[in-house]
Amino acid sequence: MSVLIDPPNWPGPHDLLWSHLVSDSSIGELHAFAELLGVPRRAFDRDHYDVPETVYERAVALGAEAVPSRELVTRLIASGLRRRKVRPGTDGSRMDPDSSGMASL
Template sequence: MTILIDPPTWPGHGRMWSHLVSDVSLDELHAFARRIDLPARGFERDHYDVPERLYQEALVAGAEPVSSRELLARLTAAGLRRPKHPRGSAA
């Protein structure tokens, strides 16, 4: 199992957020999210948005801390990246 989390450096809704991904499968990602009680509404195409208050909990549960750049590279290499606007589509 490889669950990755980037630092909580993404602002939104008055908080800072991390991204939680799997570089194996979305099933693995959803199972991990359930283990740390992330709500399903936090899932967005290929990742979960994780509030800063749950960052340490994700690490304790086994998420591997990586930079945002590495998280994106590994998600893309695994073929699990689902961008908002796929190349060639209208924005």
């Protein structure tokens, strides 16, 4: 049971690369770790936090396990905490057809 972070590979706002921060045990653990890290709650998106490259090393120093993106997604799904994005007004089917789940994490 741990907090996981993938490498800052995802382009995002402010010309920074971004990582995903997740827990494979509980959303409460994730929120507590993000607060310890100084990440605002507004960075939370369904089942993960988007964090800028500027906090990656500190997250690892505070105990986040650095893992490849695929492993992060695999462990998030296995934990049962994965919450996929859905189109409004649909039956809850997946919005992103990418089966790896990487592009829409």
